[in-house]
Amino acid sequence: MISSVSNKLNSSKKLLNVVSYTTVANNASKSNNKSIYNILRRKRDRQGLVNVEAFENSETTVYPRSRQGLDYELNWTLNGYSITPSYSAYRNPRLPLLLQHSNGVTDKNNVLISSSSQEPKNVVNFFLDETMLAKNGNGKMVSIVDYKLILEKVKQNISDSTNIYVHDSAVGSCRDVESKIRFVTNDAVSSLFVKHLLPTTTPTQVGEFKHQLTVYCVPEYKFEDSKFPSSFNIIDTKRGIAVIVGIQSTENIRNVISSISSNILMNTHQDALTLSADIYASASSDASPLLIFNNDGFLLNKKFESGKVVSQGAICDLIEKFVGSKKVNTTVPIKFETNSFKQPSSVVFIIRDNSGVIPAFSQLNSEQAQKYFVSGFVGDDVYQPFFIKEQNTTQNIQKAELFKNLIKDGGVNVYIINPSSFQKDAEVDKLLGSIMSGKVGKSTPSDIYTTLSPIQVSSSTQPKNAEEIKKLAKSFESKLQQQVNQLLV
Secondary structure, rough: OOOOOOOOOOOHHHHHOHHHHOOOOOOOHOOOOOHHHHHHHHHHHHHOOHHHHHHHOOOOOOOOOOOEEOHHHHHHHHHOOOOOOOOEEEEEOOHHHHHHOOOOOOOOOOEEEEEOOOOOOOEEEOOOHHHHHHOOOOOOOOOHHHHHHHHHHHHHHHHOEEEEEEEEEEEEEOOOEEEEEEEEEOHHHHHHHHHHOOOOOOOOOOOOOOOEEEEEEOOOOOOOOOOOOOOEEEOOOOOOEEEEEEEOOOHHHHHHHHHHHHHHHHHHOOOOOOOOOOOOOOOOOOOOOOOEOOOOOOOOOOOOOOEOOOOOOOOOOOEEEEEOEEEEEEEEOOOOOOOOOOOOEEEEEEOOOOOOOOOOOOEEOHHHHHHHHHHHEEEOOOOOOOOOOOOOHHHHHHHHHHHHHHHOOOOOEEEEEOHHOOOOOHHHHHHHHHHHHOOOOOOOOOOOOOOOEEOOOOOOOOOHHHHHHHHEEEEEEEHHHHHHHHHOO
């Protein structure tokens, strides 16, 4: 229960699943003299079209007809969260509107490029649960009193905003195991990112949308309290609530969503796993997709004949880079129809390695796949675990074992592709097509590797001599195992 936090929140069940129709203290349309409705009313009055005295003394008020940005059901639903829209509120806003509201330049391909003079630094994660804090060495505890105060101020900041964006969507690539989420923000760029990040789900009326997860995001809000930095998150895994305050990277926003969703998903669906990976599908609707791990966004914007990325719940569509003191965001719209994808036929790790230790193409068994999944080896002696980010809310070994079992029990093939071994991306395209069609050559026995089995590819560049590769492989596999052991302690 969360009643001790705030009377306004009621219980977590009510907050997440029940629309609370409360009465607004003041009539916004009458108290806000600058509203468009009062301006139009005064204009009509000057023209002698409205009897103002009768209008003011009337026991009933005739509201204007609903329009984009004025949805009474959405406004009442938000009021149940103690958010009262002062101006416009949009539910699942369309792409053109978000592009129009976002600060930046949009090119002919609907790619938005926006810049910010602020770089997100020293983002701190606050937890209400000590067990979750123990899993995150860089986090801090937040008291119930402070949590109540911050949530109240964040909701007031959203209420006072010119535009409010509400995304009712899902986390997950399959509707059988998805977790529904309501994301509320007053920032168009964050809204645009979430629109690309999260897949849509079965449409319902706004008041009937039952969701397990709630996120409040206010990038421009500055919380005036020395106990909190300019950018921070509050992660309430027990109730599935997250609060995102201040300028932050989009990767961090995705990690926050993952942190509250992974815990709930693993508790409600024992055979489901939250992953940061791309779903790659062919043009044929009958073919099963691929699940692809590529840490550097290799597949983004690739025009391959074998297929395309269709996952909204996995790919980071907003690419960030810092040029001098400015952050440049590039948002690439991805069109999709549904998040009902079949079980992946294969899993592919795209590892861009220039050292020569990783072959051009190789196959993994379930135990070997688990090691690459846990270690997050992305090439050139860099390890960025695929299954753990800054906000870790589930047991490492639990996720690792589940991943291995899903591979083994599902009969899923696992491969590694090293793009650095090919002169053209078209060769990678051909390999992906071969994997999707099931026409992959057999792996060859190797006395060099214990963590993979190479597959001969004629179009790849010539590898180093066997003795040199053997030395590299021994050192690499030893370090890989050390990384796995450290993460699974």
